Amino acid sequence: MAAETGTPTTLTLKSNDDELFSVAESAAILSVTIRNMVEDGCAGGVIPLDNVDGKTLASVITYMNGISAIPADEEKKKSYRDKFLSDKDFETLADMVLAANYLNMSCLMDAVSAKIAQVMEKKSVGWVRRKFGIENDYTPEEEAAVKEEHKWTFEGVETDDDN
Amino acid sequence: MAPNTCTSYLPPEIIENILLRSSVKPLLRFKSVSKSWNTLISDPIFVRNHHNQSKKSSSDNLFLCHDYYTLSYSNLYSVVKLEDRKLQTLQVFECSYRWEDYVCSCDGVILLATGCDTYRRFTLWNPSTRTRTELCHPRRRIEASYGLSRDPTTGDFKVVVVGWRDSYSVYSCNNKSWMIFNKEHETPPRTGPSSCYRSFPEVCVDGVSYWVWRNTSHIEKGIDNNSWNELMTVENVCMRIWNFQPLCFVEDKIVIQDRRRDKLLAYIPCEKRFEEFEGDAQPFDRVRLPIPYTESL
Known part of the structure; x- marks a missing residue:
């Protein structure tokens, strides 16, 4: 990790439909899967994420950037998560819970699971x-x-x- | 997984994670989805995990209350949330029993004394699932204290009936039978949870029942693993015993309702002192006996 240079390290993520995304390492390591790659030194170059499509990955990166910009305040993080998920339909949420599972992001997993449960509340x-x-x-x-x-x-x- | 096409279906472990966060009503409905969903939702381990999840998200501030101001002998019970010193009604249940039948509760399940042969016949009522189980004690025991607890490993509900002097009996809902035990610690004569007709409800945490027992001071006793232990003496109590109503445990404190002043107090065992909740005189003055409540399958 290039902590001493003072400039934030950027990672490049690649979705399964070959879209490339740049994301700050500090935000990307919310994913335990990515953090392990960084710690093992295999995060140089492009990180391929074979189980996530571009549309979902874009959304997950929005979440990573949003949540990591919030200081350690659980109330504020929770309200960010609620707002982030509020307008998503079932298909988007299902893609996102699969991505969160693959990327090993437990906070996103729990929030999306709870949101899907809420969507199902009155369903047949x-x-x-x-x-x-x-x-x-x-x-x-x-x-x-x-x-x-x-x-x-x-x-x-x-x-x-x-x- | 190609983009912009039909979502691939979710694997079972993710489905389970979602269902753990669903409320009881849709879960019971989704037993009709398929046999495997029915098996999952009925599984004791799922039931336990679901209850733990609902306890975590309701964070100990739900109470079941009888709204006796609106209809004096109504059968309506409401689930209220205590938040920011306000009461918010979430749900209303109808129950064919009167509030006077309430004995005690544990994990969202309520023990009621029913029938004209009071304190012999009991009903376990679960408002979330709208189910009830009847049970009958071999002897009628008014001079006793009653408790309900749930075994944290098996999920078995146990009804505990404690006589004042000699023995106590435990009913297991799984075995559908009573077992009689003798107390190792003798309770001093003429003491008891209360001398009035209705005994004091206990507080149940992680399968252990706790009572406040009356003596010169107040002694907490508990039943754990079918054994009976004296836990501690609550000191510095300056109120009359019938105003002293233990409700639940929050962290390492015991939340107590002072019924005379409609106040909530917290007893801190290690410091042997009480502290008052700030400005909470209002929330409970409308209701008679709030019962701590969580959803339970």
Whole structure:
């Protein structure tokens, strides 16, 4: 690490669709995956991130820069995270949780997981099956029995025509 | 993963991480998604982790209250959040039992004494899942204290009934049976949690029940692993015992409600002194007995 030079070190990250991004090392090491590469001295040149596409990586870098600019104040960091995630749809959040998992960024992982849980709060069973790619392996009778057992939890569920 | 096409589906460990952060109502609904989701959501380890997660995010400031000012004998209970010295109602539950039936609570599950044979028949009520379990003590015991605790490893709920002198009994919800034990420490005669009809609720932390026991001073006792221990003497108490209501543990302090003055106090065991919460005279004067509350599957 070039700490003595006084100029901030910049890393170059490459997405799986060959987009290049420059990011300050101090922000990028929020990712434990990247920090390990830096510590092992293999962060010279371009760091390829094979599991993250350009659109998601751009978003993650925005988050890295935003959160690392905030001093150690958990309240402020939390409100930054809330604001950062507030307008994201399910697909974007799903890409982001996969990227956060791959990059080993636990604070982003937890925040995105909580946000997805919040998005799911009033969603129907059919919506969840579609979005998560879950096959319904119940027989119609079994499914009806499980639904009947927890009938009250189906009150106030959103209608199923949204995406 | 090509850009701008359909999202690749999330792996099971990430799905589990998301579901741990969901509230109880959607989780019960999502048992209908598939058999594997049902198995996951019903798993005791998932239930325990989910409860720990909900405790972490609610940070000890949810209470279940009976809003007895609006409807004097209503069956409505509200979950209120205590934040910045304000009460905010989050949810309202309906329960067919009266507030007078309340005995004690643990981890969002509430023990109620039910039926006309009071203090023999009990109901365990979980407002988050809207489920209840009935149980019956072999003997009717008014002169006893009651506790409810959850085993931190097995997730088993245990009802503890403590007689004043001799023995105590523990009901395991998993085994559906009572076990009788003898106290190793003799409780001095004529002491007890309270001489009034309704006994004092205990406080349960990590599977251990704690009571405030009345003596010349107040002694905390606990049941851990089905054994009974005297823990400490609470000193410098200047209020009458029935105004003294332990609510929950916050860090290393015991939060106590002074019911006479509608005040919350914290007892600091290592310094043997009380401290008052700043300016919190207002929040609880509307309600009679706030119960610490967290969501529980």
